[in-house]
Every structure is written in C-alpha cells, then in structure tokens.
Amino acid sequence: MPGATLLGMATWQEFSRQAPGFAERVRARFDAAASHVLATVRRDGSPRVSGSEVRYAGPHMYIGSMLDARKAQDLRRDRRFALHAFPSAEGDAKVAGAVVEVTDQSEVDVVQGDVQPCHLFRLDLTEAVMTEVEGNTLVITVWHPGAPPVRYERPDNGPVVRIES
Numbered sequence: 001m002p003g004a005t006l007l008g009m010a011t012w013q014e015f016s017r018q019a020p021g022f023a024e025r026v027r028a029r030f031d032a033a034a035s036h037v038l039a040t041v042r043r044d045g046s047p048r049v050s051g052s053e054v055r056y057a058g059p060h061m062y063i064g065s066m067l068d069a070r071k072a073q074d075l076r077r078d079r080r081f082a083l084h085a086f087p088s089a090e091g092d093a094k095v096a097g098a099v100v101e102v103t104d105q106s107e108v109d110v111v112q113g114d115v116q117p118c119h120l121f122r123l124d125l126t127e128a129v130m131t132e133v134e135g136n137t138l139v140i141t142v143w144h145p146g147a148p149p150v151r152y153e154r155p156d157n158g159p160v161v162r163i164e165s
Contacts, residue, residue, distance in 0.1 A: 009124040010145040013059030022149045029093035033086035040074035057111045065119040072119040075099050092131040097124045
C-alpha cells in the first residue's frame with residue numbers, strides 16, 4: 001500500500017486522509033478526555049492495561065511513558081498495542097497497531113512539550129473502531145488501512161448486519 005508506514009499499517013495522517021469523517025469522530029473521542037486505557041502484552045503473553053494520554057504532532061499520534069514503566073518495557077519488547085478512548089454516551093473509540101519508539105531527543109522534546117526524561121512511542125495503526133448506539137441499534141464502524149470504513153449494525157439486539165459503504 002503506497003504511503004503506509006509498514007505493510008498494513010498507517011500513520012494518523014494516512015488514516016485521516018483515507019477516512020476523513022471517520023477519523024474526525026475517532027479523534028473527537030480521544031480529545032474528549034485526558035486519560036485512556038492502553039493494552040500491551042506482558043513478557044508471559046498475558047495482557048496489561050495502563051492509563052495513557054495521547055498527543056498528535058505532524059502526521060502522527062503518540063503515547064508517552066515514564067522511564068522504565070512496565071508499559072514502556074512491554075512496548076519495547078512487543079510493539080503491539082490497543083488503545084481505548086475514555087468511553088461516553090457519544091461513542092466508544094479504539095485504535096490498535098504497533099508502536100515505534102522515538103529516540104530522537106529533539107522530537108521527544110517537541111512532542112512532550114518539556115525536557116523530562118521519558119519514553120515516547122509513535123502509533124502505527126492497523127485498525128480503528130467506533131461503537132455507537134443509534135436509537136435501538138448498536139452500530140460498529142471498523143477501518144483498516146487501504147480500505148474504506150465498514151459499518152455493522154445490530155438492531156434490537158438481533159443479528160449483526162454488514163452495511164456496505
């Protein structure tokens with residue numbers, strides 16, 4: 001896929017270009033609260049969840065971590081993550097993918113806004129998901145790099161129906 005950071009992955013900017021309206025809705029959920037839930041993979045393969053904040057700079061979405069925090073150790077060992085925006089009645093947003101640790105101190109300083117020692121990770125996305133309720137219908141919209149968002153509806157707690165875009 002042209003422009004992808006890795007095969008099947010996209011920067012935040014690429015996501016915004018490929019699915020602009022959907023990316024705006026997902027970002028609104030992340031912007032609505034300061035803290036979100038980050039899932040990482042522990043050494044033994046089990047999941048770990050941690051609080052995390054997000055930042056946007058240039059084409060990227062980032063998360064930071066205190067030096068040597070468990071979540072940073074997890075991400076340095078296994079790049080996979082899932083990030084769940086603080087949920088609300090307006091919708092439930094999630095992104096997943098793999099991180100790239102930023103080691104250029106000038107970039108870290110610009111994104112973090114200070115010079116405190118930390119880890120900084122750029123998020124390369126493999127998917128974005130938004131779950132919303134419209135009347136009596138659960139609506140799940142899913143995006144993957146290189147494809148338009150796909151909408152699934154589950155009216156009246158019945159079977160899931162895929163709605164083509």
